[in-house]
Amino acid sequence: MTTPIDLTETRRMPGTTFSVVVDDGPDYLSMPKGMATYQAPLLPEPELLEGCTAGLELLRQLQRSLSRHRVGRPADVLDLGPLDLVNRRLVDQTLGEGEVSVIEQGLQGTRAQETRLAGVWRLEVPASGDCAGRELIEVAEIPRFVRESAFIGTIETIGPVADLADGVMNAPALIAEIEAKVAEWRPGDSAHIINLTLLPMTEQDHAYLDERLGRGHVTILSRGYGSCRIVASGIRQVWWVQHFNSDDRLILSTLEVTDVPIAALAAQEDIDDSRDRLAEILEALG
CATH class of the missing domain: 3.30.1370.140 (HupH hydrogenase expression protein, C-terminal domain)
Incomplete structure (x- = not known):
């Protein structure tokens, strides 16, 4: 397979360290280093949560989504667009960055980063035509655009090749x-x-x-x-x-x-564990 090209520039989703290569050719994600393990977020003191009502409510909605979601069912989607900077920072700090990154190539260019909570994804959907760009949270085993776009325009059969290069055997x-x-x-x-x-x-x-x-x-x-x-x-x-x-x-x-x-893929056990972790975080936030 083609090896990743060198980094020339990085794009970053707000509040994450998710980066992708930007080059005139296809985009490649840089290979991650080491193994990611869950780390509890550093949460703000209660007195600093004033003005974060919207962010807290979104996290509570996320908790409800995790409680009802089952693997194999459609993703639960939350929109980050209405949040102001202060509330966005609370959500960013709480969710952090997890193990899996995804990029869509050759189409709209949607990017996703799993959060610290397995099965909870941060999505960046670029503007397209008359549609403005969006930032979303999805609860799913994998972001829905993966299944929807991975094989658009692909084929089912290749067909024979008359002349094989020397050395082609199996x-x-x-x-x-x-x-x-x-x-x-x-x-x-x-x-x-x-x-x-x-x-x-x-x-x-x-x-x-x-x-x-x-x-x-x-x-x-x-x-x-x-x-x-x-x-x-x-x-x-x-x-x-x-x-x-x-x-x-x-x-x-x-x-x-x-x-x-x-x-x-995130398993149902991962999503259930994320539900429990977020419940603990919300309890700590008060």
């Missing part, structure tokens, strides 16, 4: 396997995983796969269990999944035919 058979699994795939099916690390693949095989599968519109980075980069391919329901060690060395590379790879 990649054509893998393409045939992928196409068959894509044709069989239905929502709710378990992921079909091809472990490229364990296969006898030549450098030319990897290049062939990279060229023939192409890219879709979503890149996901997770640092929950080491660094993991997940990229939608140009074939419907096919994802590149790469795991890296602390030195950014690739240690596991797979192709997955699935809805969204499980490595990127």
Whole structure:
């Protein structure tokens, strides 16, 4: 797969440290470092909460969303637009930044950052046409735009290649396997995983796969269990999944035919835990 380009500039979502590469070519998220663990936020003293009524109410709405949300159901969405700077800072400080970052490429350019509360996402939706930009919070296993936009305009079959480059050995058979699994795939099916690390693949095989599968519109980075980069391919329901060690060395590379790879998803247990953590935070805020 293509390696990340060097940072030339960063864009930052208000209140987070989520950054993406800005370049004339495609956007790539920079690889995260280390493993993220939950850290309780440093909350303001009660006397400093005057004027934060709107921010506190939004956090209470978020708590109610976490209490009722179930994985697999539509996302619960809260709009940050009405909050002034003081209330926005309270929400930013309370939610912080979590393990997973997402960028939509080649379409509207929506970006998402998971907060400290797993399953709670901060979204930045750029302005488009007559629609103003928006900043949202979503409660979901993965932001809804991931499923909606990852494979827009992609294909289901690649077709044969008459002339193969020297050194291409096993990649054509893998393409045939992928196409068959894509044709069989239905929502709710378990992921079909091809472990490229364990296969006898030549450098030319990897290049062939990279060229023939192409890219879709979503890149996901997770640092929950080491660094993991997940990229939608140009074939419907096919994802590149790469795991890296602390030195950014690739240690596991797979192709997955699935809805969204499980490595990127918040589980119901995560959302329930976030509900309890936010309840503790709101109790501390008074």
